[in-house]
Every structure is written in structure tokens, then in C-alpha cells.
Amino acid sequence: MNIVRYQRYPSLVSALDRFTTIGEEMDRAFQSSFSTFFRPLSVSPRNPVLDVYQDKDQFTIIAELPGLKKEEIQISFDNGVLTISGERKQETSTENNRQTEFNRFQRSVTLPAAVSADKATATYENGLLQVVLPKAEEAKPKQILLN
Amino acid sequence: MNLVAQKDSSTPTAKSQEDHQQKYYLTPAVDITGSEEGFQLRAELPGVDKEGLEITVDKGVLTIVGHRKFPTPSGEALHREIRTHDFRRVYELDPAINAEKIQARIDQGILTLTLPKTEAAKPLKIAIE
Numbered sequence: 001m002n003i004v005r006y007q008r009y010p011s012l013v014s015a016l017d018r019f020t021t022i023g024e025e026m027d028r029a030f031q032s033s034f035s036t037f038f039r040p041l042s043v044s045p046r047n048p049v050l051d052v053y054q055d056k057d058q059f060t061i062i063a064e065l066p067g068l069k070k071e072e073i074q075i076s077f078d079n080g081v082l083t084i085s086g087e088r089k090q091e092t093s094t095e096n097n098r099q100t101e102f103n104r105f106q107r108s109v110t111l112p113a114a115v116s117a118d119k120a121t122a123t124y125e126n127g128l129l130q131v132v133l134p135k136a137e138e139a140k141p142k143q144i145l146l147n
Numbered sequence: 148m149n150l151v152a153q154k155d156s157s158t159p160t161a162k163s164q165e166d167h168q169q170k171y172y173l174t175p176a177v178d179i180t181g182s183e184e185g186f187q188l189r190a191e192l193p194g195v196d197k198e199g200l201e202i203t204v205d206k207g208v209l210t211i212v213g214h215r216k217f218p219t220p221s222g223e224a225l226h227r228e229i230r231t232h233d234f235r236r237v238y239e240l241d242p243a244i245n246a247e248k249i250q251a252r253i254d255q256g257i258l259t260l261t262l263p264k265t266e267a268a269k270p271l272k273i274a275i276e
Binding site: 049055058059064067069109127130132 | 193257
């Protein structure tokens with residue numbers, strides 16, 4: 001347990017930090033991952049989770065987006081930020097149990113190097129979206145030859 | 148939930164307990180809807196295709212296992228959130244369900260199971276002469 005000096009008007013950030021701390025403590029207590037619930041960055045647990053990979057030529061982003069149609073997914077790139085967004089069409093039926101329900105989703109990723117967005121490709125299979133963004137020529141590692 | 152009960156995953160038969168003891172599974176999010184005709188179960192299984200799906204009914208227990216396939220990008224991971232474990236969820240079937248008529252379909256990581264009731268369990272409408 002951290003000892004935190006009392007603040008009359010804690011800022012929003014420090015309040016969120018405290019949630020994160022609580023999450024970590026619960027992790028330790030239950031040896032599980034409570035902090036995912038308290039993570040301030042993921043605004044809604046219903047926003048898709050994603051992985052980002054890089055090699056010397058490209059970035060690859062994989063996102064979990066089960067049950068969408070291709071035309072329901074929008075991928076945009078602006079100013080170094082890749083945004084995956086869309087809207088899920090809601091099903092209406094008589095129900096006595098409902099756990100999965102979300103309509104609009106959005107995730108953004110800031111890429112750490114320049115990319116050629118016009119050469120980007122995306123595939124959607126088995127509910128997984130994969131976006132490949134080739135790095136811009138100037139961002140690729142260069143080998144300097146000795147004369 | 149009164150009609151299709153989630154079976155405690157710690158009490159399957161000894162054999163399946165042995166099978167699953169070593170492995171860690173993720174519990175998929177599931178919607179279950181019901182009507183006079185039967186039930187419909189909808190599970191989110193991203194990364195699972197038709198071949199990776201294993202659905203069994205044994206002694207009134209429905210087990211859904213989804214083996215996941217992931218693209219393996221080259222290079223290093225900068226950021227990881229996706230948990231790549233397989234999925235598993237176990238339900239005890241309501242006796243009204245006709246297990247032989249269960250139908251399964253998977254599309255873009257969403258499994259839809261249709262669990263119809265037996266004719267005897269459906270409500271009967273009696274025509275008035």
C-alpha cells in the first residue's frame with residue numbers, strides 16, 4: 001500500500017492513477033488481472049483489444065473485432081495515428097441473458113515512425129482485423145557502407 | 148438463468164478434468180436468448196474458424212472449445228493486449244432441449260448455436276371447436 005499525501009482537489013490524472021494502484025493491489029491479492037478494469041487508457045472494455053508489431057520494413061496491427069461485416073469497419077490514418085472504428089448493428093430479439101452488446105467502437109494507435117499510408121493493406125478473417133503499414137523509406141534502418 | 152444453466156467448470160467428469168487441467172482457457176462472452184421454440188447461443192470467439200471449433204454434448208453437458216489461429220507477424224511486439232489462449236465454456240443443457248437437433252454456425256469469430264426444444268416440451272395450442 002502506498003502512502004499518498006492528502007490532496008484536497010486531486011487532479012483527474014492522479015485519481016486515475018489511484019485506480020490503477022488499487023487494481024495492482026487487487027492483482028497482488030487475487031493473483032489475477034484486475035488492473036485491466038482500472039486501466040485509464042482503455043475507456044471502455046468493449047473497445048477492441050489490439051496488438052502492434054514492428055519489423056524493419058513495416059508495422060502490423062491486429063485487432064479483435066468479432067462478428068462484423070467488412071463494410072462496418074473503418075480504418076483511417078492521419079498525422080501518424082491509425083484509427084480503427086465502426087458501428088455494430090444491433091440485433092433485436094427477446095432475451096433473458098445478454099452479455100455482449102456494443103454499438104460504436106474506436107481505437108487509435110500512434111505509430112512511432114513514419115509510414116507510407118498509401119501502401120497500407122488490411123485483411124479481416126475469423127473476426128480478426130490485420131492492418132499492415134509499410135514504413136516510409138526514411139524510417140527504415142540504413143546500413144552505411146564503408147569505403 | 149433458469150433454463151440453461153452454466154455448469155461449474157470444476158465439476159466435469161474425471162476424464163475431461165484430466166484433459167483440461169493442464170491448460171488455461173479464456174471464457175468467451177456469450178448471449179443466450181430463448182423462445183417457445185428453443186434457445187439461441189451466441190459466443191464471441193475471435194480467431195476461431197470452423198476447423199478450430201469443437202462442440203460436444205455428453206450426458207447433458209454442452210462443451211464449446213475454440214482453438215484459435217493467429218496471424219504471426221514478423222518482428223517484435225511493441226504493444227500486446229490480445230490474449231491468445233483457446234476458448235472454453237461449459238453449459239448444462241435443459242432437459243427440454245433436443246440435443247440431436249443442435250445446429251452450429253461460425254462467421255467472423257461469432258458462433259451461433261441453435262438449440263431447439265423437443266416437440267413434447269413446446270407449448271401446445273389447443274384449438275377450440
